[in-house]
Amino acid sequence: MSKAHVAIIGGGFAGIAAAKIFAAAPKKHDLRVTIIDRNNHHLFQPLLYQVATAGLTPANIAYPIRSVMRRFKQVTTLMGEVTGINPNARTITLDQGESISFDYLLIAAGATHSYFGHDAWASQAPGLKTVDDATEIRKRILLAFESAEREPNPHLRSAYMTFVIVGGGPTGVELAGAIAELALKSIAKDFRSIDPRDARIVLIEAGPRVLASFDPLLSDRAKLSLERLGVEILLNQRVTDIRNQTVICGDTRIRAVNVIWAAGVAASPLGKSVSSHCDSAGRVRVNPDLSVPEYSNIFVAGDLACVTRGNKNLNDIVPGVAPAAIQEGRHAAKNILRLLEKKTTRRFSYLDKGQLATIGKNAAIAQFGSLRVSGYFAWITWVGVHIFFLIDFRNRIMVMIDWFLAYVTFRKGARLITGTKTTIPKGRT
Amino acid sequence: MSKAHVAIIGGGFAGIAAAKIFAAAPKKHDLRVTIIDRNNHHLFQPLLYQVATAGLTPANIAYPIRSVMRRFKQVTTLMGEVTGINPNARTITLDQGESISFDYLLIAAGATHSYFGHDAWASQAPGLKTVDDATEIRKRILLAFESAEREPNPHLRSAYMTFVIVGGGPTGVELAGAIAELALKSIAKDFRSIDPRDARIVLIEAGPRVLASFDPLLSDRAKLSLERLGVEILLNQRVTDIRNQTVICGDTRIRAVNVIWAAGVAASPLGKSVSSHCDSAGRVRVNPDLSVPEYSNIFVAGDLACVTRGNKNLNDIVPGVAPAAIQEGRHAAKNILRLLEKKTTRRFSYLDKGQLATIGKNAAIAQFGSLRVSGYFAWITWVGVHIFFLIDFRNRIMVMIDWFLAYVTFRKGARLITGTKTTIPKGRT
Numbered sequence: 001m002s003k004a005h006v007a008i009i010g011g012g013f014a015g016i017a018a019a020k021i022f023a024a025a026p027k028k029h030d031l032r033v034t035i036i037d038r039n040n041h042h043l044f045q046p047l048l049y050q051v052a053t054a055g056l057t058p059a060n061i062a063y064p065i066r067s068v069m070r071r072f073k074q075v076t077t078l079m080g081e082v083t084g085i086n087p088n089a090r091t092i093t094l095d096q097g098e099s100i101s102f103d104y105l106l107i108a109a110g111a112t113h114s115y116f117g118h119d120a121w122a123s124q125a126p127g128l129k130t131v132d133d134a135t136e137i138r139k140r141i142l143l144a145f146e147s148a149e150r151e152p153n154p155h156l157r158s159a160y161m162t163f164v165i166v167g168g169g170p171t172g173v174e175l176a177g178a179i180a181e182l183a184l185k186s187i188a189k190d191f192r193s194i195d196p197r198d199a200r201i202v203l204i205e206a207g208p209r210v211l212a213s214f215d216p217l218l219s220d221r222a223k224l225s226l227e228r229l230g231v232e233i234l235l236n237q238r239v240t241d242i243r244n245q246t247v248i249c250g251d252t253r254i255r256a257v258n259v260i261w262a263a264g265v266a267a268s269p270l271g272k273s274v275s276s277h278c279d280s281a282g283r284v285r286v287n288p289d290l291s292v293p294e295y296s297n298i299f300v301a302g303d304l305a306c307v308t309r310g311n312k313n314l315n316d317i318v319p320g321v322a323p324a325a326i327q328e329g330r331h332a333a334k335n336i337l338r339l340l341e342k343k344t345t346r347r348f349s350y351l352d353k354g355q356l357a358t359i360g361k362n363a364a365i366a367q368f369g370s371l372r373v374s375g376y377f378a379w380i381t382w383v384g385v386h387i388f389f390l391i392d393f394r395n396r397i398m399v400m401i402d403w404f405l406a407y408v409t410f411r412k413g414a415r416l417i418t419g420t421k422t423t424i425p426k427g428r429t
Numbered sequence: 430m431s432k433a434h435v436a437i438i439g440g441g442f443a444g445i446a447a448a449k450i451f452a453a454a455p456k457k458h459d460l461r462v463t464i465i466d467r468n469n470h471h472l473f474q475p476l477l478y479q480v481a482t483a484g485l486t487p488a489n490i491a492y493p494i495r496s497v498m499r500r501f502k503q504v505t506t507l508m509g510e511v512t513g514i515n516p517n518a519r520t521i522t523l524d525q526g527e528s529i530s531f532d533y534l535l536i537a538a539g540a541t542h543s544y545f546g547h548d549a550w551a552s553q554a555p556g557l558k559t560v561d562d563a564t565e566i567r568k569r570i571l572l573a574f575e576s577a578e579r580e581p582n583p584h585l586r587s588a589y590m591t592f593v594i595v596g597g598g599p600t601g602v603e604l605a606g607a608i609a610e611l612a613l614k615s616i617a618k619d620f621r622s623i624d625p626r627d628a629r630i631v632l633i634e635a636g637p638r639v640l641a642s643f644d645p646l647l648s649d650r651a652k653l654s655l656e657r658l659g660v661e662i663l664l665n666q667r668v669t670d671i672r673n674q675t676v677i678c679g680d681t682r683i684r685a686v687n688v689i690w691a692a693g694v695a696a697s698p699l700g701k702s703v704s705s706h707c708d709s710a711g712r713v714r715v716n717p718d719l720s721v722p723e724y725s726n727i728f729v730a731g732d733l734a735c736v737t738r739g740n741k742n743l744n745d746i747v748p749g750v751a752p753a754a755i756q757e758g759r760h761a762a763k764n765i766l767r768l769l770e771k772k773t774t775r776r777f778s779y780l781d782k783g784q785l786a787t788i789g790k791n792a793a794i795a796q797f798g799s800l801r802v803s804g805y806f807a808w809i810t811w812v813g814v815h816i817f818f819l820i821d822f823r824n825r826i827m828v829m830i831d832w833f834l835a836y837v838t839f840r841k842g843a844r845l846i847t848g849t850k851t852t853i854p855k856g857r858t
Binding site: 039040041052057058059060061064066067070072076077078079080094096098131132142143147149150187189190191192193257311397398401402407415416417418 | 468469470486487488489490492493495496498499502505506507508509523525527541560561563571572575578616618619620621622826827830834838843845846847
């Protein structure tokens with residue numbers, strides 16, 4: 001009998017967690033595993049905003065997937081883009097036309113931000129999902145100050161120095177805080193014609209509060225911390241247009257060269273190729289065991305899965321955070337192992353380990369069960385948790401040093417403008 | 430009387446060294462200095478090959494120029510491209526049309542590699558001068574192994590796994606050694622279909638030996654070290670064509686997806702806008718005091734300057750290395766200060782501090798005066814010198830740690846494939 005072949009699409013938190021379960025499975029299973037990702041690296045996405053704001057360098061938070069899998073000889077890593085899935089034929093097609101057959105499939109292809117149908121906004125308001133997104137945003141932020149330094153026209157100069165962040169979730173809040181710290185502290189004394197402390201940072205949120213997944217008390221604390229850094233927060237405001245370097249929301253028009261998009265969820269289109277049970281964001285409404293309704297040998301985990309918490313409330317969805325993805329990936333892998341042993345699968349139940357978000361130096365909020373913490377202790381917890389979960393020994397050391405130096409000096413370690421197009425369009429008067 | 434204005438074009442070794450001399454000048458000079466660079470960072474070019482081979486991350490060897498100048502309030506940093514110089518009107522034009530007037534000008538705009546008229550080779554055989562060049566080459570090298578892992582055709586697979594480096598100077602030798610170490614050690618166990626140790630690395634040099642600026646004995650040692658790492662060395666061979674993923678030199682045809690160009694010198698075109706006394710590479714044949722023949726208030730330093738060693742032999746040129754650029758930058762700045770004091774300028778004389786080149790772990794060559802060293806001690810000296818001269822405290826620590834971890838584990842810390850075009854053309858059969 002040939003070995004059973006498990007394919008995993010996506011090397012994010014869910015995919016890597018699942019691969020490790022398979023790698024640690026007893027020999028009797030005699031498995032062969034293939035993990036496929038369009039990038040060669042696993043990305044520690046919770047710290048991506050620090051790359052976008054010049055605090056960390058990409059290699060600090062990304063690690064080659066095949067290095068993670070090095071010791072697991074039964075796991076093959078392929079860098080490639082999955083262009084199609086044929087669930088009946090049990091095959092996957094890759095970008096160069098290769099066909100890969102599978103016995104079991106775990107789809108953990110994730111999600112990206114959504115412009116809610118306004119895809120034309122993408123070029124003016126990039127989002128933050130990949131390493132390239134982060135270096136692009138870093139380039140735009142740093143170039144804005146460089147251009148302002150050269151700009152004699154005061155209107156244009158203030159457009160360069162205005163940063164609008166759309167979306168008050170963790171990414172938006174963390175970006176706003178980090179840009180404020182960059183301007184107020186890291187580069188405050190580096191310019192001669194402009195004062196970076198004049199930068200205007202605006203955070204726009206459609207809902208009534210920032211960090212809505214947290215307790216309202218903590219949302220208020222986070223808002224206060226941001227405002228202390230000079231960030232303007234617009235709540236209950238929906239962006240209606242972004243054009244000509246201007247953000248329009250309702251009657252408010254904000255002239256800004258830099259707009260960063262941190263709102264919405266658009267799941268990978270691969271979900272729809274295996275199931276017609278998708279929610280409005282394209283996430284697959286999986287069975288309680290994380291398999292898709294149509295195929296018992298296909299599972300979905302991570303941001304692509306729409307998982308209910310197990311109570312009767314179908315709207316109580318497991319959040320799209322790293323710990324949930326890891327738990328789902330592991331659970332799906334264990335269920336596939338159970339199927340191989342001809343056992344019945346088990347229901348997934350989410351263990352909520354709490355939530356953390358940081359605003360800036362010494363400022364964060366944390367929520368563990370009924371415990372709510374903010375300020376320095378929440379921040380120290382945030383630092384510890386993030387360093388602990390970074391995937392590689394080397395990355396942990398590097399991030400610790402970068403953070404330690406930044407803490408002491410407030411300087412940012414990775415203020416590089418790179419990328420072939422190193423100019424931004426000259427602002428118009 | 431208004432302050433005298435000194436403009437410096439280029440934030441490389443020469444430009445930064447000059448700016449520091451001006452910054453430290455006594456107050457009586459009452460100077461105003463502007464340093465202009467097309468990038469926002471000073472780049473420690475001697476270690477750029479390590480970024481290209483995934484050993485170091487760009488932020489480790491690049492540092493914002495305006496951060497270097499932070500404390501020097503009389504120095505303004507501008508990120509911009511100089512598009513023209515009018516030496517008679519004493520003005521510089523920048524890319525957005527701004528005109529900057531100067532009283533004294535130091536041009537330290539450097540040089541790049543030269544395809545000897547075959548500019549069509551550039552896309553097939555990228556060179557290594559900027560951070561973006563390095564991440565592009567890193568991407569191509571890493572993608573080659575990823576593509577080989579997916580490629581069933583053995584001919585194509587070996588084309589992916591063949592690396593040709595053109596030019597046997599320090600950059601070519603260091604690249605060849607580092608790619609060999611990457612394949613033999615760092616990623617040797619990461620693949621399943623291919624064995625990275627099968628990679629073929631070919632170094633092509635037009636002259637009779639590698640590292641021709643060193644003593645012939647040391648050239649031989651370096652050749653031996655490279656061959657021990659499996660690098661094939663072709664001497665006295667000139668590349669006649671590069672097309673269809675094939676390098677042709679004489680009767681030899683080498684099928685290779687990756688060709689890296691490390692030959693030739695083409696000076697910045699700005700030299701020609703201030704002087705008609707340029708050599709064939711476009712370098713300005715400066716006066717003994719480093720001013721240009723036509724204008725006593727315009728100086729040239731670094732790779733753009735063609736400086737004779739001061740003896741009668743006009744072909745005995747100061748080499749295009751970092752220590753020479755630093756000495757020239759300082760000397761030119763001091764001469765400008767002397768002109769401000771109405772003193773006569775002084776002749777430049779080059780203090781040769783020796784040469785170093787590394788092949789790989791524990792393998793380097795060094796030449797100081799009549800002393801010739803190779804092997805472990807030369808390598809340790811190389812490590813020490815390079816860490817010492819890195820511009821920033823943070824960068825020193827980071828590079829030390831990366832190197833220490835690489836020394837112990839042979840793993841490379843920055844194996845990231847980034848950049849928007851993350852695919853290479855599929856090889857043809």
